[in-house]
Structure formats: C-alpha cells, structure tokens
Amino acid sequence: MPLAPSLLRPGLVHLFLARPEALLEAAPQHAAWLSTEERARAQAFRQPGDGARYRATRALVRGVLAGLTGQPAAQLDFVQRAHGRPALQPGPDGLDFNASRSHGLLALVVTSGASCGVDVEDVTRKADVLGVARAFAPEERAWLQGQSPEEARRHFFRLWTLKEATLKALGTGLSVSLGACAFQLATGESPRVRFGPAIKEAAADWAFTQLAPDSGHLVAVAVRRPLPVDFVVHGDAETCAAVAEAT
Numbered sequence: 283m284p285l286a287p288s289l290l291r292p293g294l295v296h297l298f299l300a301r302p303e304a305l306l307e308a309a310p311q312h313a314a315w316l317s318t319e320e321r322a323r324a325q326a327f328r329q330p331g332d333g334a335r336y337r338a339t340r341a342l343v344r345g346v347l348a349g350l351t352g353q354p355a356a357q358l359d360f361v362q363r364a365h366g367r368p369a370l371q372p373g374p375d376g377l378d379f380n381a382s383r384s385h386g387l388l389a390l391v392v393t394s395g396a397s398c399g400v401d402v403e404d405v406t407r408k409a410d411v412l413g414v415a416r417a418f419a420p421e422e423r424a425w426l427q428g429q430s431p432e433e434a435r436r437h438f439f440r441l442w443t444l445k446e447a448t449l450k451a452l453g454t455g456l457s458v459s460l461g462a463c464a465f466q467l468a469t470g471e472s473p474r475v476r477f478g479p480a481i482k483e484a485a486a487d488w489a490f491t492q493l494a495p496d497s498g499h500l501v502a503v504a505v506r507r508p509l510p511v512d513f514v515v516h517g518d519a520e521t522c523a524a525v526a527e528a529t
C-alpha cells in the first residue's frame with residue numbers, strides 16, 4: 283500500500299515491521315536522509331551491527347513519516363521531549379510515533395490523535411527472566427513463578443514488551459518502575475492493564491496488541507485512545523516497498 287497523509291486517521295494505529303538488512307537494501311537512498319547528528323551517532327556504536335540497525339531504524343522512521351506527512355524524508359526535523367522521547371517538529375496535528383529495534387526486526391507505530399508506544403524483543407536471547415521479573419508487579423511475579431521454565435520465559439517476554447510499550451507511550455521509559463503497570467494475559471483476550479499509584483492513568487483508556495511476526499520476535503503496541511482503535515500491520519515486504527518509494 284503506498285503511503286499517503288490520508289492513511290493518518292483517528293482510530294487507526296499503523297504498525298510497520300521490517301528486517302534491518304532488507305530495509306537497508308531496499309532503500310539505499312536513506313543515506314542522504316540522515317542528519318549530521320544521526321550520522322555521528324551511527325558511527326559511534328561499538329558492537330558490530332548496532333550502527334547498521336540504528337541507520338535502518340532512522341530509514342524506517344524517516345521513510346514512513348515522509349510518506350505519511352507528504353514531506354521529504356531529509357527535511358523531517360526531530361526534537362527530544364522529556365526522557366528522550368522523539369517528536370516531529372513541526373508535525374501534523376495529533377501525529378504520534380514510536381520506534382523500537384532488536385536484532386533482526388525493527389518496529390514503528392504511527393497514530394493520529396492518540397499516544398502510542400512500541401517494543402520489539404528478540405525472544406531467543408539469553409535472559410535471567412525470573413531475576414529481571416523481580417522488578418515486575420507482585421501478581422505478575424506470582425503468576426510467572428507458578429509456571430514451567432519454558433512457559434515462564436514465554437510469558438516474561440509478553441509482559442516485558444507490554445510494559446515497555448506502555449512506558450514508551452507515556453514517554454517516561456524506564457525512569458518509571460516496571461512494576462508501576464501490571465498486565466493480565468488470558469488466552470483469546472486482549473491484554474488487560476492495572477496501573478499502580480505511580481501512573482495516573484485509567485485502564486479503560488488504553489488498548490494493546492501483541493504479535494509474534496516470526497518465531498524469534500515478539501512485538502507489543504500500547505495506545506492511549508480517545509476512540510476505539512483498529513490496528514493495521516504492515517509486514518516486512520510492504521514496509522520495505524513503502525520506504526523504497528520515499529524521497
């Protein structure tokens with residue numbers, strides 16, 4: 283689907299997924315879009331692959347937002363809000379977006395009139411799940427502790443991505459404790475949230491979705507909604523094609 287400003291509608295939540303190598307190959311013109319600061323940051327990464335994943339994320343954000351706003355990708359200007367949350371300046375009224383990257387998969391969520399957050403995790407990576415879960419809410423810890431190691435690991439990543447997507451939608455990131463929001467997961471139902479006293483939000487105002495685009499990755503999206511929301515997922519091939527067309 284070619285990107286156009288008409289796709290930005292209240293109630294629609296667009297999730298774009300892309301593999302970093304595929305995106306870099308599909309849109310080599312992205313190299314000319316990066317700001318001086320973005321180029322410097324791309325070069326400063328020390329671990330092999332981190333710089334390329336960062337460049338691919340910038341290509342995804344600039345390419346998709348260029349298509350959705352009708353502005354040239356190189357002319358998009360980003361500012362940092364509190365706790366480092368990026369915003370477009372100036373951007374169309376109500377536009378919000380959030381990006382996340384992991385080994386092997388990038389994600390970008392874009393909304394109109396609703397705050398949004400996204401997290402993508404590589405679920406094959408080593409993690410001391412019960413150790414990290416010590417920072418989760420008591421009911422989440424108790425739920426995980428009653429499970430087999432395989433189930434606990436699977437559910438840990440579900441909880442982790444939902445929490446991080448929510449804290450990114452709020453803009454606080456991990457400056458707020460992972461235990462400040464707690465999720466209940468039931469088969470066949472949307473995740474349900476409980477906010478603790480540190481987060482002054484009503485659970486009924488929030489919508490979530492979670493998907494496993496392949497066996498190695500999990501993605502969660504959190505949206506603070508003024509309206510019922512529909513999630514539209516743009517997979518790797520569609521996202522790469524859309525970014526390839528951006529100028």
Ligand SMILES: CC(C)(COP(=O)(O)OP(=O)(O)OC[C@H]1O[C@@H](n2cnc3c(N)ncnc32)[C@H](O)[C@@H]1OP(=O)(O)O)[C@@H](O)C(=O)NCCC(=O)NCCS
Pocket residue numbers: 336339364365366367368380381382383384400401402446449450451452453454455456457
């Ligand atoms: C936001 C945060 C959770 C992202 O963590 P992560 O798992 O490493 O990274 P992800 O790939 O999911 O997301 C990174 C992207 O999130 C966005 N981001 C950065 N800060 C953000 C914030 N406060 N809220 C929402 N999104 C944010 C950026 O686009 C960033 O991409 P960039 O690194 O290319 O600029 C983490 O950076 C954080 O907690 N930041 C705030 C920390 C803070 O304020 N600390 C205060 C003292 S504790």
